[in-house]
Amino acid sequence: MHAPSLTRLDLPGGARPRGLVLVLHGGKPHSMAPVDARSLEVPVVLLGHSMGARTAVQVADDPQVRGVVALAPWFESHDAVDALRDRTLAAAHGRTDKITSARRTQDFCRRAEGLARQVDFHDMGRVGHYMMRRVETWNDFALSRSLVALAD
Secondary structure, three states, X not given: OOOXXXXXXXXXXXXXXXXXXXXXXXXXXXXXXOOOOXXXXXXEEEEEEOHHHHHHHHOOOOOOEEEEEEEOOOOOOOOOOHHHOOOEEEEEEOOOOOOOOHHHHHHHHHHHOOOOOEEEEEEOOOOOOOOOOOHHHHHHHHHHHXXXXXXX
């Protein structure tokens, strides 16, 4: 079996993407059997930005989900962490985010400790919500933490 990896494809002629497609693996129409080595299904990591990250942690209790990678997440103090039981949580947040709160993200991560299999909070420094600065660092965080969750 090969080590997990992700591939980034550059669009021809420097074209910019016009949207995002989330590709979900296939499966059987009526089965609760776990994925096995002969199947084309793969474990799932939920990667979300802002409200997408908040949604991801709420649906992370699906049996196929291994973890959540949250980028500048929109967490509130009353958000439940129960769906993260035995999953990984990796969150990155900039200190100068004026849309969502890095402090709330840290609090959410602390509440998930002991319940989640692994919790990782990464301070992105003096960057804002839209991830327009330190793009490579955001991308590296998302890629590396997704691979960690898949390898667990």
